Each structure stands twice: as structure tokens, then as C-alpha cells.
Amino acid sequence: MIRTLVTASALALTVASSAAVAETDLSKMTDAEREAFRAEVRAYLLDNPEVIMEAVGVLEQKQAAAAADGDRTMVETNKDAIFADGYSWVGGNPDGDVTMVEFLDYRCGYCRKASAEVEELVNGDGNIRFIVKEFPILGEESVISSRFALSVRKVGGDDAYKAAHDALITYKGSYEEPALRRLAEGLGIDADAVIAGMNDPEINTILQSNRDLANRLQISGTPTFVMDDTMLRGYVPLDQMQAIVKDIRG
Known part of the structure; x- marks a missing residue:
């Protein structure tokens, strides 16, 4: 100042x-x-x-x-790595006319605050392609959360990942293995397979690729959104996101 x-x-x-x-x-x-x-x-x-x-x-x-x-x-x-990396989960309308990418950390308070509004934006609009970039930056428990979510996806697929994503964004429990097993079982996923897969080399590659991309984009905090050619650094209220979508569509 x-x-x-x-x-x-x-x-x-x-x-x-x-x-x-x-x-x-x-x-x-x-x-x-x-x-x-x-x-x-x-x-x-x-x-x-x-x-x-x-x-x-x-x-x-x-x-x-x-x-x-x-x-x-x-x-x-970096548009190919942002919008078409081939490994990030894609939700909403995969054929939507607007793509929104979110770099998130499950333990980030503002990511949690934004979650319901992002969900309302994507579901209420119906024509938004939503991509999640796992970007754990708030310590070891954040890394464990992302590893868990990515392992759930490998074991159970995209729907299971979405369920894990939704659970983790509000989760306040322990990140020790017994708690993660209970979380996986509550999602109806093979807990043994999820735990065993959390250190899979492919997951290491995904997390490192996301970190490298964030560095190239000078992203140091979460949530960070990319919509069209615009970067939104930090929490953005629903009405502002809706206005940006409207502007993108012209």
C-alpha cells in the first residue's frame, strides 16, 4: 500500500x-x-x-x-494444458459452450465457500464444461485429500470421483488411513484399492503437472478459476461468475 x-x-x-x-x-x-x-x-x-x-x-x-x-x-x-490436458476430471456439460477450470485445495476455506456457488452455476446454467485441477497447497493433509480423490477416480470412475470431491470439500475428519477407509466405504468404493492406489506414479505425475502449470500461470492461491481467457484469482460470488459467463457468450 x-x-x-x-x-x-x-x-x-x-x-x-x-x-x-x-x-x-x-x-x-x-x-x-x-x-x-x-x-x-x-x-x-x-x-x-x-x-x-x-x-x-x-x-x-x-x-x-x-x-x-x-x-x-x-x-x-498454456491453453492446451488448461483446457485439454487429457487427465483432469470434466463435469457439467462436457460439450458446453463455456469452459470453467478451477484450481482447488479441499482444505481451502474459500474453495469450500465457493463450492456451492460453483455447483449452482454449473447445474443452473446447463451449458458449462467444468474442469477440476487438483492443486493441494495447504500442507500434507491437502496432498492426502487430492491423492484420495484421484485414487477414487482410478478405482471407481468419474461418478465416484465427483462423490469424493463433494465429500472432501466439506470433510472435517481425520486424514489417517482408518478414517480414509471409512470415507471410501461410505462412498461405496473398494477402500483397499483406494488406499493402495494413493501413491500410484500416475497420481504423482498428475499432481506435479498441475503444480508446474500453476507455476507457469503464476497461481499461488486457491481457488483460482480460468474462464475463457480470464483468470479469476480467489473467491468470486455467483452473480459475478454468471456475468462473466454472459460476457464470454457475447
């Missing part, structure tokens, strides 16, 4: 002094003249502090636009 205010103050100084600069060659000023000029600009900013806040707004808009442009470039460069 301090850095933003300093930068914005410099921008405000430029704005406030632009007319004077047009008529004044600063390089030809004496030290005394330059100091007096600076004092005048400083006095102006103190008398009109709203100029600084206006400059903060301009700076933030420029930074947001630059970040959005950077995100679009990263998405375009």
Missing part, C-alpha cells in the same frame, strides 16, 4: 506539474528555482489531496489492466 501511494504521489506530482513543465525547461533551472518549483507543487498537493487519491485510482486501473493482459497471454500460451 505504501509503495502504491508513493507511486501514485509521483503520478499526481506529474499531473499537477504538467502545465508548468510544458512552459518550463527544468534542466535550465537553477537549484533555487527548481526547489521553489517543487515547493509550489508540494503546496498544491497538500491543498488538493484528492489529486493523490485520483492518481491512486488511475494507477490501480493501469495495474489491473496490465495484470489482465498478462493473464490472457499466459492462458493463451
Whole structure:
């Protein structure tokens, strides 16, 4: 915040002094003249502090636009890995006209908060292709959760994975093996096969590929959504997601 205010103050100084600069060659000023000029600009900013806040707004808009442009470039460069990696679970309408990708951690509070709204968006719309990227970043229990979900999918298929996904996003129990066995049994899945498969090399490859992709996209938190060429970093309310879908469709 301090850095933003300093930068914005410099921008405000430029704005406030632009007319004077047009008529004044600063390089030809004496030290005394330059100091007096600076004092005048400083006095102006103190008398009109709203100029600084206006400059903060301009700076933030420029930074947001630059970040959005950077995100679009990263998405375009990595679009195959994002939208068609061949291994991530695909839900919603597989033939939908809009694809939404979510990088999630089952133990992430904001992922849990977003879950019901994502479900409402996908089910209520009916024409959204929804892809889940397992991205466990909150410690060993997060990694165990993702390994469990991916192993359930290998053992029981896509429907079983969706059931595990839904269970894990609200799960508050232990991540020790006996608890995971009970969780698998509650889903009607072969618990022995699930536990045995959690360290399968294929699962290692999936998790590493997702981490590598997240690094290329400069994703460091969850949830992160990719919709068309837009990256949404963090929790996004349902109405905003619906508006973005509408914009994508034109």
C-alpha cells in the first residue's frame, strides 16, 4: 500500500506539474528555482489531496489492466494444458459452450465457500464444461485429500470421483488411513484399492503437472478459476461468475 501511494504521489506530482513543465525547461533551472518549483507543487498537493487519491485510482486501473493482459497471454500460451490436458476430471456439460477450470485445495476455506456457488452455476446454467485441477497447497493433509480423490477416480470412475470431491470439500475428519477407509466405504468404493492406489506414479505425475502449470500461470492461491481467457484469482460470488459467463457468450 505504501509503495502504491508513493507511486501514485509521483503520478499526481506529474499531473499537477504538467502545465508548468510544458512552459518550463527544468534542466535550465537553477537549484533555487527548481526547489521553489517543487515547493509550489508540494503546496498544491497538500491543498488538493484528492489529486493523490485520483492518481491512486488511475494507477490501480493501469495495474489491473496490465495484470489482465498478462493473464490472457499466459492462458493463451498454456491453453492446451488448461483446457485439454487429457487427465483432469470434466463435469457439467462436457460439450458446453463455456469452459470453467478451477484450481482447488479441499482444505481451502474459500474453495469450500465457493463450492456451492460453483455447483449452482454449473447445474443452473446447463451449458458449462467444468474442469477440476487438483492443486493441494495447504500442507500434507491437502496432498492426502487430492491423492484420495484421484485414487477414487482410478478405482471407481468419474461418478465416484465427483462423490469424493463433494465429500472432501466439506470433510472435517481425520486424514489417517482408518478414517480414509471409512470415507471410501461410505462412498461405496473398494477402500483397499483406494488406499493402495494413493501413491500410484500416475497420481504423482498428475499432481506435479498441475503444480508446474500453476507455476507457469503464476497461481499461488486457491481457488483460482480460468474462464475463457480470464483468470479469476480467489473467491468470486455467483452473480459475478454468471456475468462473466454472459460476457464470454457475447
